[in-house]
Amino acid sequence: MADEIIIRRCSEADIESVLELWRVADATASVTDTSQDLRAVVDSELSSILIAESGGRIVGSIIGAFNGWRGNIYRLAVHPDQRRRGIARRLLSEVEEWLRGQGAKRVGAVVEKDHPWATGFWDSTEFQLEPLDLRYVRDL
Numbered sequence: 001m002a003d004e005i006i007i008r009r010c011s012e013a014d015i016e017s018v019l020e021l022w023r024v025a026d027a028t029a030s031v032t033d034t035s036q037d038l039r040a041v042v043d044s045e046l047s048s049i050l051i052a053e054s055g056g057r058i059v060g061s062i063i064g065a066f067n068g069w070r071g072n073i074y075r076l077a078v079h080p081d082q083r084r085r086g087i088a089r090r091l092l093s094e095v096e097e098w099l100r101g102q103g104a105k106r107v108g109a110v111v112e113k114d115h116p117w118a119t120g121f122w123d124s125t126e127f128q129l130e131p132l133d134l135r136y137v138r139d140l
Helices: 012-024 035-043 087-102 116-123
Strands: 005-009 047-054 057-066 071-078 107-109
Touching: 005 087, 012 035, 012 047, 012 057, 012 071, 035 047, 047 087, 057 087, 071 087
Parallel strands: 071 107
Antiparallel strands: 005 047, 047 057, 057 071
16 A cells, blocks of 8 residues: 655755755756755745655655745655655645745746656646746846
């Protein structure tokens, strides 16, 4: 029988496991993929990292952030051997609930366009691809 999936808030003790999940899940590396940066998210009242745990190991993550105007979703990742079990949908549902509780009325998600497993998931949700926006970024 498959292990139960538990969704919970990330703690500081989980940070290294989350960073490892991102590596294994083939998330594109970013300058913010550090213990220090994740600790800031964990400690912030304006953001939340939710994790999915199965059999004592972290198998999924999602970051929700509210800037006072809109909600944003980052780093939805599921371990490759745990995909297609509904983990991403559960994480998305939980982070949407958290964002709603923060006052968000609109939510956007940053999705890597060259990852078909990611775009395939988002295409299957109620989110719509925004045809008008581009995202510009710069590392500081």
